[in-house]
Amino acid sequence: MxxxxxxxxxxxxxxxxxxxxxxxxxxxxxxxxxxxxxxxxxxxxxxxxxxxxxxxxDSVIYPPNPGQIVVAVEAGHGGCLDWGVPDPGERGQDFSEKAITMAIARALADRLAADGVRVLLVRDGDEALAGDHYPALGCDGAQFRDVNGDGIAGFGPDLPEATRTRDELQARLDRANLARADVLVSIHVDSITDAAGTPLPIARTETFYTDETPWGEMSAQPLAASVQDALVRAMDAVAAYERQDRGINAHNLYLVAPSLLEPTAERPDPLRQPTRGALMPAILVEVGTITLPEEHELLLDGIGTAAAADGIFEGLVAWFGQRDxxxxxxxxxxxxxxxxxxxxxxxxxxxxxxxxxxxxxxxxxxxxxxxxxxxxxxxxxxxxxxxxxxxxxxxxxxxxxxxxxxxxxxxxxxxxxxxxxxxxxxxxxxxxxxxxxxxxxxxxxxxxxxxxxxx
Ligand SMILES: [Zn+2]
Known part of the structure; x- marks a missing residue:
């Protein structure tokens, strides 16, 4: 559409x-x-x-002039309040999603920089961009900011669900938009549970994009497909277990969705949508899964981190090679x-x-x-x-x-x-x-x- x-x-x-x-x-x-x-x-x-x-x-991403290319890499989650998926083994935040996404983001940034491409690490460390102050949980970061302009900011039981999250995600979108990145790649790691919340031992890769921007079908969909295909190949090559290829999925996740000016039938909840959506092709990659213990260990390991970064990099090579x-x-x-x-x-x-x-x-x-x-x-x-x-x-x-x-x-x-x-x-x-x-x-x-x- x-x-x-x-x-x-x-x-x-x-x-x-x-x-x-x-x-x-x-x-x-x-x-x-x-x-x-x-x-x-x-x-x-x-x-x-x-x-x-x-x-x-000799760049492989954009041989004519890689210094004019900017790739925004967003390590999903981060900061004191948002660990993403926690470690099923309860070993702490160094084993959680936010640490894995940061490691992959840094490895990808290094590969891109070595190719001559400019990189924006949307968050560069275990930090939040829009505030992280909640002493009751031991978080003493900066005060929360109302980034999306809805008049509220903060975290806690007295606020609407996801108040902190949507200000944080809006700040990340703003940073990529104002850097005028060519693409935005958001890196995540999934957890798969049954209806009762029990972790399921399944490893898989899936990539999200939206087809509702003017460039969605033309540009974001091929970006998602290129990255998904290359990432699946790269992860399969280092995994000693069965993995699933979930393919690409057009879905208005916050980081990839178009700006929502007024709620629509398909997007009735403005709390879950950006005021200022990504101005470039954007994808959210669920690189792998924490709930298969072998995959979790691989992703904590340098081999899994490098494979994930290589896969995303090769997907970007394929996409930039045909961006007319x-x-x-x-x-x-x-x-x-x-x-x-x-x-x-x-x-x-x-x-x-x-x-x-x-x-x-x-x-x-x-x-x-x-x-x-x-x-x-x-x-x-x-x-x-x-x-x-x-x-x-x-x-x-x-x-x-x-x-x-x-x-x-x-x-x-x-x-x-x-x-x-x-x-x-x-x-x-x-x-x-x-x-x-x-x-x-x-x-x-x-x-x-x-x-x-x-x-
Ligand atoms: Zn995530």
């Missing part, structure tokens, strides 16, 4: 480049290009408007995938970077496998918004900046755009790319979002 991205009726586009300022029309019209480059630019004197060829590499249309838009002088750092306060911890420089210099890279003809355009403008960032394509967005030259896979270009002053009271600058008939934000390439710097 395919669904359009939600339209943001509540948001008003107050200004865009074509209304408030002439777009920079050609590189030769902006002789002062180098003078406006941020001082931390890696290429402060790069001429705007000229195609920069793909550097090439994708782009990365980065403020020139910043690195792709720089993770947003938490801001203090009680609300969402992760926010877009401030917009710096006017005109703005943006690097646009073709990160797909298909070459672009000349004529692709940035689309964007200022949007008035109270939220931390936008999770759909705002209305009224128009082309800004010059037409792009033809770009081979991995090639990039720096352009200058001027979208004028932010709206009174501040706002978000939103940029995506129009390639042919496709708006890439509707194709699973997250838009660049920047907030207006504080007055």
């Amino acid at each position: 395919t669904r359009r991205l939600p339209i943001f009726l509540a948001l008003t586009l107050v200004a865009c480049g074509s209304d408030t300022a002439p777009p920079s029309t050609s590189p030769s019209a902006t002789p002062a290009a180098s003078a406006v480059a941020p001082s931390r630019s890696a290429e402060p004197t790069a001429a705007a408007g000229a195609a920069v060829p793909a550097p090439g590499s 249309l994708a782009a990365r838009i980065t403020p020139a002088g910043t690195e792709p995938g720089d993770p947003p750092e938490a801001v203090p306060g009680e609300g969402p911890p992760f926010r877009p970077q401030p917009m710096e420089g006017r005109p703005l210099r943006l690097r646009i890279a073709n990160t797909g496998t298909r070459a672009w003809d000349a004529g692709a355009r940035l689309i964007g403008g200022w949007v008035a918004s109270d939220g931390p960032y936008l999770y759909g394509i705002p209305e009224g967005i128009t082309p800004v900046g010059p037409e792009l030259p033809a770009l081979e896979p991995g090639a990039s270009v720096v352009v200058e755009v001027d979208i004028g002053e932010p709206p009174p009271g501040g706002g978000l600058a939103w940029f995506s790319l129009q390639v042919g008939a496709e708006n890439l934000a509707g194709h699973g390439s997250p838009a660049l979002q920047l907030f207006s710097a504080a007055p």
